Amino acid sequence: MRVALNIVSLFVFWVAVLSSVAQQASVDGPKHILHDxxxxxxxxxxxxxxxxxxxxxxxxxxxxxxxxxxxxxxxxxxxxxxxxxxxxxxxxxxxxxxxxxxxxxxxxxxxxxxxxxxxxxxxxxxxxxxxxxxxxxxxxxxxxxxxxxxxxxxxxxxxxxxxxxxxxxxxxxxxxxx
Known part of the structure; x- marks a missing residue:
């Protein structure tokens, strides 16, 4: 049970990290048009x-x-x-x-x-x-x-x-x- 909990915790951690990286990478792109x-x-x-x-x-x-x-x-x-x-x-x-x-x-x-x-x-x-x-x-x-x-x-x-x-x-x- 403890191993399964650690695996789930590790999975949640990596999902959060990768989600954060993906959001940072999308600072530019087709959905961020230039308004100046x-x-x-x-x-x-x-x-x-x-x-x-x-x-x-x-x-x-x-x-x-x-x-x-x-x-x-x-x-x-x-x-x-x-x-x-x-x-x-x-x-x-x-x-x-x-x-x-x-x-x-x-x-x-x-x-x-x-x-x-x-x-x-x-x-x-x-x-x-x-x-x-x-x-x-x-x-x-x-x-x-x-x-x-x-x-x-x-x-x-x-x-x-x-x-x-x-x-x-x-x-x-x-x-x-x-």
């Missing part, structure tokens, strides 16, 4: 104007929720002003509940080699700062929401050869005029 009031402000169509890599640019940016509301998809495309290939990117922004951080996959016309590094971001008030750890050094991308003017600032910074932070891009997203 800051990213909600980025939905829709935008015009991006500013400097990227030292030159003045104008891009269109369209955003929507995709993949069961797990990711905000940004489709950025340069407004062609020359005969060169216009810049285009698709950015997928999601949230990792287990790590309590955002994840961004930036895919663009430069191909797979340059798109293999994920960016990880933390939110602070009305901005998310992503850090991409590229082989040639860190790259920071900050999405900052200005609630008063209802626009976004995108600031991208990288370290130069001397190890100093420099601006790669400083651009503003505004709603297109109707």
């Amino acid at each position: 009031e800051l990213l909600e402000n980025m939905l829709g169509s935008w015009r991006l104007n500013g400097k990227i890599a030292g030159r003045q640019v104008e891009h269109t940016v369209d955003t929507d929720w995709v993949l069961n509301h797990q990711f905000l998809r940004l489709h950025e495309k340069e407004v062609a002003t020359t005969d060169k290939l216009p810049y285009e990117a698709i950015v997928m922004i999601g949230y990792d509940n287990a790590s309590e951080r955002y994840a961004a996959h930036w895919m663009d016309i430069f191909g797979g080699r340059f798109s293999e590094t994920l960016g990880y971001g933390k939110r602070s008030d009305s901005q998310i700062e992503f850090v991409f750890e590229y082989p040639d050094g860190p790259f920071h991308t900050i999405f900052r929401w200005d609630v008063g003017s209802q626009h976004w600032q995108w600031l991208m910074r990288q370290k130069n050869e001397a190890g100093q932070w420099t601006d790669f891009a400083d651009a503003t997203l505004t709603r297109p005029k109707e």
Whole structure:
């Protein structure tokens, strides 16, 4: 009788442990869709104007929720002003509940080699700062929401050869005029 009681107790213990592990593992998944009031402000169509890599640019940016509301998809495309290939990117922004951080996959016309590094971001008030750890050094991308003017600032910074932070891009997203 005592052996049977010990076996039942051990069984109940393992069921409780495994149940706890299963609950922890399901922090993310299809039933935990992303609801983010800051990213909600980025939905829709935008015009991006500013400097990227030292030159003045104008891009269109369209955003929507995709993949069961797990990711905000940004489709950025340069407004062609020359005969060169216009810049285009698709950015997928999601949230990792287990790590309590955002994840961004930036895919663009430069191909797979340059798109293999994920960016990880933390939110602070009305901005998310992503850090991409590229082989040639860190790259920071900050999405900052200005609630008063209802626009976004995108600031991208990288370290130069001397190890100093420099601006790669400083651009503003505004709603297109109707």
